[in-house]
Amino acid sequence: MRAHGSVAIAVLLPDVLGTYSDAGNAVVLAQRLRWRGVAAEIVDVTAGTVPPTGCDLYVIGGGEDTAEYVAADWLARHDGLRTALAERAVSLAVCAGLQIFGRVMTDRAGVEHAGLGLLDLVSSPGARRTVGESVSVSTLPGVGRVTGFHNHGGVTLLGPDALPFAHTERGPGNHPGTRVEGAVSRPTADAATGPGIVATYLHGPVLARNPALADHLLARALGAPLPPLDPDRLPDMAALRATYLG
């Protein structure tokens, strides 16, 4: 938390990776803090700026292929940010963000683009585009079933140093050959507290559909669990969850 008591949530490159509305994840995080009386600010980190390295939470979203490589190059040029993501902050990386946080992204021409290497995973073009609703069960404590929408051309395989974020119940995951959804950077036993990365292919935005995941990230960033939220704040949430999980 920053000195003046406000939690800083950075949206990385909303101008480059804004195709799938994942910046909504930051709105969810900030509002869930404010509803509990915790001040929060959202910082849009656009390509023309020097990225802040002291934010509590970082979110990064999905985008088209060209934009993805531009974003990866930009992130690789900012060492301080990379260190913050690797060691200090809690981060949510979605879709292209997941691929960029991995080790290697291979494009359709077979060219390998370096990722940030924050997660032990590699991505390459799939035989066909992966599109559709997905339901999975998270490995993170207290998060439970998660819902979201897949829409990507690449497929991803995890290495030994990354763990699944979730196991799919129905619908697609990272790769047609596995039932793995997303990735997390640390052993799940330790993941209830402290910094780390949660990565997923799920849009929706994922935190709008899965409030328990939002609270998991916030608890890690604050170092303590948050009090429960008055359900009247989100009168439509039960119907939303029933729409996708029923």
Next chain:
Amino acid sequence: MNVVGTGRGPTIRFRVAVTAGRLAAEVSRRLGCGGGSVIGGRVAHRLCPDVLTRLAAGRTSVLVTGTNGKTTTSHLVAAALRDRGPVAHNASGSNMLDGAVGALMATPRSRLCVLEVDELHLGPVLDAVRPAVLVLLNLSRDQLDRVSEVRQTARTVESVLARHPDTVVVANADDPLVVSAAGSSPHVVWVAAGAGWEADTRTCPTCGHQVSRRTNGLRAVSWWCDHCGLHRPCPAWWWTPADEPGGFVVHHRDVAAVTVVSGLPGRVNRSNTTIALAAADAVGTDPASAAPHVARVRSVAGRYDRVAWEDRLVRSVLVKNPAGWGEALDVLAGARPVLLVVNAREADGRDVSWLWDLPVDVLRGRVVAVAGERAADLGVRLSYAGIPHHSHPDPLVALAALPAGEVDAVANYTAFRDLRRSLAGPARPRRPGGGTGHPRPAPEVPPPGPPGPAEPAGPDSGRRRCAPTVP
């Protein structure tokens, strides 16, 4: 299909195809299966693969494509040309190849033809019709689950245009994706038609680097890419507000200005009208004589209609994607209660993540109800934005929660169709319960009003001093 032997020659095949197509359309109409133009077109096309080329031969054609505004703009172009005789027009919005065939079969003797064409089906239609003019309105994300990414659409349009160097392209100078697609064509008439949606062009469609914009406080009035040099071209056409209600003035850099009193609301329709007059001009119709005809277009395939339901007067607007929602919220600017209806069937796009890109702040202070199969997604989105609302999946139940009087309804594709059907049906008893309730009352005091009109357009002082802008 061996009705037509291959040895009998294409002319007989063509005649048989058209006759069979008309018959199929007539049967479809009589069976109450819709207008019949698509099925008729499909039959004729199956029997004679080059039927569209033959039907279009000898006519002067205007094609209208882009993500948003195709149906409205094609109606405006057709109205602008109608003084010159009958116009073949796929007025119902059947905008793929079969619909084009159906429209031309239905109006065989017209010398003029206006066709809206789905941007993803432009190639075959453009190749067959060889139009005098192609209107390219805008390109933005639309149904990301079904359509590949929008930059790919721009590249496809560009490659189609490369095959038709003689076609005049009337194109929106304010949309970088449009400029990237049309910029290489030898004959482009640029129109300052505005671009309220910038989320797909924050980076350059050509090279992927950041696009710079200069604004007049509300909207971009100039844009350029420092890396590859793509920039806003000089528009030949633009519009400015006029004093009379609904009025605006269409300007061309070489022609006398024309005042239009529009029958359609909102900034987006002023831009559509300007583009329609530019297209009419490109096929030799005087914009001044076309303007009164264009002004008589007041409702387009149900859009902007006012329908009475119980003690409410509902004006419904169709939107299909986030750019369209942004424009609709501008069209509806005011303090009236608003009903938002969202479905997520195949025709709508299955993923509603884009709800999070909507400029929902304009709803603040209005009485809002959400409905449709994805009412809950929209409701959650509004709650996170701090906007109280009623919600219920059934649009009529949600509508009943709004106060009597004028109501604006915004709905996406299948939701719009279903809403119009429901509004036309007999009034039903309201079903209490079932919705998510309404924990906090909506404010009763009307808000101070919509954001005021933009300041009048000044001359552009971006990179090149030439460009009038959308106010």
